[in-house]
Amino acid sequence: MNIDIKGIVIICGNYGSGKTETAINLATTRKTDGIDVKIADLDLVNPYFRTREAKDSLEKMGIEVILPDKKYMHADLPILAPAVAGMIIQPSELTILDAGGDDVGVTVLAALEDHLSKKQVHMLQVINPFRPFTEDVKGCIEIKEEIEHSSKIKITGIISNANLIDETTPEHIYKGYNFIKDVSKATGLKIEFITAPSHLIPELKIDQFTCPVLEINRKLNLPWKKGLNT
């Protein structure tokens, strides 16, 4: 089952749920499928581990990356590039907005309300049940409501990004899948896809999932892991 999502996709969720890795990997996967992809870094909250770190490798693939001006790249200032509104007015086949964490991270979306309200938007909540505050359905719903309140946009779908980074096993993926089904049942939201690290894909019984699986190749690695990967 392939991911066939198109249009404007906003990736949101709680701090550290894996929004940026999900957004970047969704961009590269869809680009490889042959569709046009743009991605914007809307994370105005956290200055570490943002889309901007993967800028070069994304651009090499022909994905347009929208970031604040270079001289503000390492500032913790709430800068929204004017180009972001432009990409909503004239979206490409897939336009990904990588939002910041929690309700504060999506506040910026309210500023884009004029532009977003005229479009159909996929607002996707990323959930990692191995993170604090989203280990139960109630926590996920609370975050969902806070995000919807701040962004003034309804969440339309959910993504399981169950992982413990390097220590992820197939059991974590299965647990995450069962958990996201519970969240889906409680909220009525569609499971858009689940994620799995690419090296685990061969070990997974993919056909037991009723939704697509997004392969994750980590782009935001810690400095001491970069050397061993190259």
Place this chain on the structure above:
Amino acid sequence: MAKVLMKGNEAIGEAAIRAGCKNYFAYPITPQSEVAEYLVKRMPEVGGVFLQGESEVAVGYMIFGAAGCGERVMTTSSSPGISLMSEALSYIAAAQCPAVFVNIVRGGPGLGGILPSQGDYFQATKGGGHGDYRLLVLAPDGVQEAVEMTMNAFTLAEKYRGPVMIMGDGLIGQMMEPVEFPDDLKTDPSNKDDWASNGMDTRNSKKRNLVRSLFLDPKELNDNNLALKAKYEQMKKEEVLFEGYNTDTDYNVLIVSYGTMSRVCKTSIDMMKEEGIEVGLLRPKTLFPFPEEAVFTAATKESCKSVISIEMSMGQMVEDVERCVKGQREINFYGECGGDIPTPEKIIEIIKGLL
């Protein structure tokens, strides 16, 4: 308990809760604001308090107040914020009150930048505030160690009745790693009735406890300083922590490095090993007390020709390394402090230049 995926900042917050800390005062500053973000949700769940001060100066004295009452208390900040708290740190040390300070270090001096740095080594280990005091300084190299050190920091602060600092660079606060929490700390400060201003009706003793840092009588002031000095000497005997990596080989070069920088060094050591080059690493886990003997022993191993201190600073710990090696080996230094962490490849290039 199963592992969870946590940011260093969140994990430090949770560790404080599990250590029984019910008082957390702070002022937001990148890259440590997630500690407050986390504790503002968690503290009410355990009947604790998070209060944001109007500045780090105010926070420093909130810590002094709570610590003086014998309450378990913590603050977290980043470099410029710690500078503002340094006056209170000196007062807390002088008044002998247990408190935990966390510095998630960003680039300096001045406002510097918000990326990781180790430029506060001098501030943490050699003073910061005024007078003859020392901080017991713990330097984690990852999220799991940050948890263990934070919980242990409360025990140490109470053992020595003084401030203890966790010093992690920005990456320690921001990165995520799977963590497991040890059992909750169940103890209370055992001797607090002997010194804390916790109210006469809460304790059996009729002795009046006064928490103070003013000693106008020269003998009294000297005695207080001697009491502090005795604690610091005891720390040097009992609290030194370090890790050796690849030190059981006949290495030609010894790296001394701590925190996340040491993890880059470990990757470099593994990569050089594949090329047949042996390099050892001595990682101080306590920056004060510094592992003096361990550094001397590792540096003066027969095979070791040269020693290098690698830091995310312009050369601070290297002065302690020089002091410990006592001229027995050539001491080198490499450091960067703009916020970009040196890559394993860069470290290899530097080490090869020493061979």
